[in-house]
Amino acid sequence: MRTAVIVAHPQLEDSGTQRFLKEATTSLRRIDWHELKVNSSGHFDAVAEKKFLKDKKRIIFQFPLYWYSAPAILKQWMDEIFDIADVAWLQNKELGLAVSLGQPLKEYRLGGREGIALSSLLSPFQAFAKRLQMRLMPLFIIEQFVYQNDRKHQELLTKYQQFLELPIDFNFDQSQSWFENKLKEMMKEIDVEDKKKLELILEGYKERHEQLQELTREVSLLRQEDDQHGEQ
Amino acid sequence: MRTAVIVAHPQLEDSGTQRFLKEATTSLRRIDWHELKVNSSGHFDAVAEKKFLKDKKRIIFQFPLYWYSAPAILKQWMDEIFDIADVAWLQNKELGLAVSLGQPLKEYRLGGREGIALSSLLSPFQAFAKRLQMRLMPLFIIEQFVYQNDRKHQELLTKYQQFLELPIDFNFDQSQSWFENKLKEMMKEIDVEDKKKLELILEGYKERHEQLQELTREVSLLRQEDDQHGEQ
Structure with missing residues (x-):
């Protein structure tokens, strides 16, 4: 089973979280790391992107929460690459979201500072997966990476690798x-x-x-x- | 009270809906129509955009639903222009969403084809408004414009003008x-x-x-x- 990790980050080179996650995949053999970047005309090559995804069984959208959603570049990639007809080859693939948060997860609960659940904020991805008959994996949440100690980082590494490699309901x-x-x-x-x-x-x-x-x-x-x- | 209509559409020139809505604002005196377009370097001028918004009491985000969310260009505009400190001048402004749908609204209900409510799909805007202490207006929904007859279009025109001009709880x-x-x-x-x-x-x-x-x-x-x- 091959897995594509689609990384969407506006300042990728400054992200310690993404550097850590990339490092965590270097020992994994069936992972294709794919950082989103527009071409010189400011767009994506839809044909090349689709070709890249075709043989993947699992596709991970990986991004920091930006204004309660994915950064614009991921949406641009989705808007430019996919249409409803893509259900033909996307169906039965697995879609995972690996989302990093700058705030504690508890803020996204009733009574929290934001008060709206991540599962609601990210529901467009649920609708996306449903329409294209992909199977949405349980959210993978990276909570305030910079405040985590080494032990937490080690735990994160293992859980992240398992998220990428193990079956959904392992x-x-x-x-x-x-x-x-x-x-x-x-x-x-x-x-x-x-x-x-x-x-x-x-x-x-x-x-x-x-x-x-x-x-x-x-x-x-x-x-x-x-x-x-x-x-x- | 001045109102900014921020129009986000990937193919604006092809959109009959947006043409119609623009036409509907020509007789209104306190509306500033603002079509989003990146500059030659593929970005927005944050300073100019903020300056444009400062004296507006009401800000409308107007867009077609694209993959269950706003088109990427609106998210890019939000990502590049706003940060949390903008609460200082955004608070107490009104935020409205004018969203056009290609499908009937009933598909976005329990049991509908999509099965997820618009209010859930668009909840990132609720969180955005909350964080910046703006007041979110009730969603303005334009349902399958191309299938509407003349009478429906006339109704839409009136409701849209009222949405732009009347107080929230008129x-x-x-x-x-x-x-x-x-x-x-x-x-x-x-x-x-x-x-x-x-x-x-x-x-x-x-x-x-x-x-x-x-x-x-x-x-x-x-x-x-x-x-x-x-x-x-």
Whole structure:
């Protein structure tokens, strides 16, 4: 499954967030990073853009929220490239939005400073996906990147990579296997001493994974029972 | 009260709707028609644009719905011109949206083809107005202009002029007085024969206006009684 990341940012070179996210994709093999830029006549080459998208299964629109919506360049790209007839080749592709916020997410709730939910502000993308019969993924939100500490950044990196690579409704098991694969890939690139340490970590990780799988199964059985009894 | 009509249309010269709306403003004295166009470097002159807006009490964003939102050029204009500090001079101005639709309005309802309300799709403008402490006017919707007959066009013309000229929460009385003024203005520009006919019409109109005013008062009294008894 190939994924296109369409990056729309008015001052891309100044964006620490976008630099971080780009860095996060360098180790991923099936990601095509695509920064939007108009040509010398101020437009996009619709034929070339469509060609680029055709073999992608998943398309990510990635942008900072600008006046409660995507920056103008993404809208221009959409306006110039797509029309309703494109449903023919867009249908069944997945559409994801990776949106970075300068304010805390809680401001976009009832009673928050903005008081309007992101899901409402971004609803034009929902309508867009619906009309072109694409499947809209759950929003991926990057909240105040510059205020996040290193641990938060590490978490973001993992979640972002999973957002790009895992199936939409990935389960716990898929997430764990994804981690194992990442560890294995890392092992290929390090020296012998570190390798031994990592092998031990991986060993322990797999063991824990199996234990966790069993626990998950038990919990889901208990939940099923609960659901059967608890419904009113 | 001066009003700015900011027109955003990717193919303005081909738009019969925009031509019609422009024509509708030629007889209005306090309207400044402003068609968005980037300069040779592909941008807007923020200083000039702000200067243009400063003395306007009401600002109308007028555009066709393009992929469930405003065309890119309006977003570019917003992105390049405004920042949060502009609340200082924008607050208390009125913001109106005049949106033309290629599809029937009913498609933007639950169960309609799009299934998402215009008020949700256009909620970024609500957040924009809120943040800059502008007052958002009720949406002005132009539904499938090309399929409307002459009578509908005439109705649209009147409603549009009222949207531009009347106070936000105009009442029946203000609407009637507005009509009288329009008739009087028309009278100045026609020959003597027609003038006499129009004077008769105006006479009758004023009389009906007074009768209607009285009826309105009565109805509102009855409603008040109803409200007092009917609340549970």
